[in-house]
Amino acid sequence: xxxxxxxxxxxxxxxxxxxxxxxxxxxxxxxxxxxxxxxxxxxxxxxxxxxxxxxxxxxxxxxxxxxxxxxxxxxxxxxxxxxxxxxxxxxxxxxxxxxxxxxxxxxxxxxxxxxxxxxxxxxxxxxxxxxxxxxxxxxxxxxxxxxxxxxxxxxxxxxxxxxxxxxxxxxxxxxxxxxxxxxxxxxxxxxxxxxxxxxxxxxxxxxxxxxxxxxxxxxxxxxxxxxxxxxxxxxxxxxxxxxxxxxxxxxxxxxxxxxxxxxxxxxxxxxxxxxxxxxxxxxxxxxxxxxxxxxxxxxxxxxxxxxxxxxxxxxxxxxxxxxxxxxxxxxxxxxxxxxxxxxxxxxxxxxxxxxxxxxxxxxxxxxxxxxxxxxxxxxxxxxxxxxxxxxxxxxxxxxxxxxxxxxxxxxxxxxxxxxxxxxxxxxxxxxxxxxxxxxxxxxxxxxxxxxxx
Amino acid sequence: xxxxxxxxxxxxxxxxxxxxxxxxxxxxxxxxxxxxxxxxxxxxxxxxxxxxxxxxxxxxxxxxxxxxxxxxxxxxxxxxxxxxxxxxxxxxxxxxxxxxxxxxxxxxxxxxxxxxxxxx
Numbered sequence: 001x002x003x004x005x006x007x008x009x010x011x012x013x014x015x016x017x018x019x020x021x022x023x024x025x026x027x028x029x030x031x032x033x034x035x036x037x038x039x040x041x042x043x044x045x046x047x048x049x050x051x052x053x054x055x056x057x058x059x060x061x062x063x064x065x066x067x068x069x070x071x072x073x074x075x076x077x078x079x080x081x082x083x084x085x086x087x088x089x090x091x092x093x094x095x096x097x098x099x100x101x102x103x104x105x106x107x108x109x110x111x112x113x114x115x116x117x118x119x120x121x122x123x124x125x126x127x128x129x130x131x132x133x134x135x136x137x138x139x140x141x142x143x144x145x146x147x148x149x150x151x152x153x154x155x156x157x158x159x160x161x162x163x164x165x166x167x168x169x170x171x172x173x174x175x176x177x178x179x180x181x182x183x184x185x186x187x188x189x190x191x192x193x194x195x196x197x198x199x200x201x202x203x204x205x206x207x208x209x210x211x212x213x214x215x216x217x218x219x220x221x222x223x224x225x226x227x228x229x230x231x232x233x234x235x236x237x238x239x240x241x242x243x244x245x246x247x248x249x250x251x252x253x254x255x256x257x258x259x260x261x262x263x264x265x266x267x268x269x270x271x272x273x274x275x276x277x278x279x280x281x282x283x284x285x286x287x288x289x290x291x292x293x294x295x296x297x298x299x300x301x302x303x304x305x306x307x308x309x310x311x312x313x314x315x316x317x318x319x320x321x322x323x324x325x326x327x328x329x330x331x332x333x334x335x336x337x338x339x340x341x342x343x344x345x346x347x348x349x350x351x352x353x354x355x356x357x358x359x360x361x362x363x364x365x366x367x368x369x370x371x372x373x374x375x376x377x378x379x380x381x382x383x384x385x386x387x388x389x390x391x392x393x394x395x396x397x398x399x400x401x402x403x404x405x406x407x408x409x410x411x412x413x414x415x416x417x418x419x420x421x422x423x424x425x426x427x428x429x430x431x432x433x434x435x436x437x438x439x440x441x442x443x444x445x446x447x448x449x450x451x452x453x
Numbered sequence: 454x455x456x457x458x459x460x461x462x463x464x465x466x467x468x469x470x471x472x473x474x475x476x477x478x479x480x481x482x483x484x485x486x487x488x489x490x491x492x493x494x495x496x497x498x499x500x501x502x503x504x505x506x507x508x509x510x511x512x513x514x515x516x517x518x519x520x521x522x523x524x525x526x527x528x529x530x531x532x533x534x535x536x537x538x539x540x541x542x543x544x545x546x547x548x549x550x551x552x553x554x555x556x557x558x559x560x561x562x563x564x565x566x567x568x569x570x571x572x573x
Contacts, residue, residue, distance in 0.1 A: 244477065
């Protein structure tokens with residue numbers, strides 16, 4: 001199965017990682033054994049044993065290094081494991097011979113010493129080979145079983161031998177269980193890390209897909225809005241011409257109709273712009289370029305547009321700029337939109353009334369702010385209406401749309417612009433008592449921007 | 454003396470609407486459908502003000518503006534960009550390139566006149 005071989009490859013990689021440590025440990029133990037038993041057993045046999053164990057280890061080292069050069073793949077992993085298993089059997093047998101070697105000393109201590117060595121080798125091998133259970137068994141059993149056989153065959157003190165055999169058997173079973181646990185937990189951790197990787201990969205792909213689709217959406221909206229706007233501009237432009245010419249020739253009926261076309265056209269255009277602006281905000285595509293703005297000039301520039309918006313419900317517009325208001329570091333494009341949107345919103349809910357915009361300087365949190373306060377004599381808002389004023393599409397509640405027209409995206413957009421410019425927007429309103437909307441922007445640009453410009 | 458205005462816009466209806474409205478206001482209006490034509494007209498005749506669209510085939514508003522500013526006799530002609538809300542970044546770029554102001558489509562005639570008069 002595909003997955004199994006993937007896990008086996010990972011297990012094998014971990015096995016390879018441990019190989020160097022295992023080799024070093026083995027050589028140290030061999031040295032220790034040599035030092036301890038030298039002189040107690042026939043030297044030639046001891047030398048032969050040391051030579052065999054070292055040879056096996058050197059062979060293993062060379063083999064691992066050569067295997068390391070080529071990657072472990074699903075095709076060769078089984079071969080690798082079988083070869084390692086074979087090597088483990090030989091290696092295990094070489095240690096299994098140790099008690100036979102040391103029993104030649106005839107000294108019970110020396111013989112017990114070989115048991116200790118082998119038992120600790122069996123325990124240590126869990127860490128170095130335990131990630132693949134069959135390799136551990138291939139190592140451990142050839143190493144441990146000879147002790148048991150040795151104990152049965154060569155020990156004179158039968159009672160002591162019997163209890164030792166029992167202990168050894170219990171130890172072997174304990175090691176088998178312990179290593180199986182280890183093997184399972186290694187496998188689990190591999191499965192989890194694999195799954196994690198897959199999840200991260202899925203997430204990244206999902207993210208890229210979302211990014212791509214968001215780009216496509218922005219592109220589509222930009223193109224679409226241009227396509228929608230061009231004919232709409234013609235509709236509005238020609239209806240204005242008809243309106244003017246009909247009014248001049250005294251054909252009021254046609255002038256009225258043309259006005260309706262113009263107003264509807266502008267309304268539609270505003271909707272398109274708002275939806276587009278909102279999507280640009282959502283995509284984080286609104287860039288801010290700070291500049292030093294002369295507030296009075298800016299307001300003067302947009303006064304014709306403000307008048308046009310106020311006049312929708314036959315409202316009078318009053319503009320008042322306090323004398324201490326001079327300059328403001330901000331993005332003039334965004335600021336103009338904010339003010340136009342707020343005035344337009346006020347005009348929507350005010351009939352035959354007054355809309356007043358007052359610009360003043362205020363000190364807030366030790367920072368100088370320029371505040372634009374728009375007050376109207378309109379129907380006002382209750383708490384619930386105030387709370388949804390800045391929610392895109394919430395104002396689109398059918399009843400208010402039908403009654404007052406417009407989806408109210410303007411305020412949602414304005415609020416986001418104000419926040420982008422580091423300012424605040426506050427609403428103060430009660431039903432029947434008109435509304436007061438206050439936009440305060442920091443007078444000076446953020447320091448880092450000021451340095452750049 | 455009447456003010457001469459050059460409208461550069463690739464959309465025929467846009468040119469028509471704007472020129473008719475400006476003529477009603479007493480301006481003398483010429484039109485060009487792209488940057489190349491506009492540049493050749495400007496080198497032949499001195500206009501008082503240029504209204505320039507951004508998105509145009511062949512030579513767009515940016516290129517036209519840059520070329521204009523390099524032409525000896527067009528260096529100082531006021532240029533107002535004709536633009537839509539979604540082209541704000543482009544407008545900023547145009548102002549960096551030497552445009553004097555911008556006006557949003559569809560045009561509020563009072564607004565447009567006011568912006569034009571500033572430079573005349």
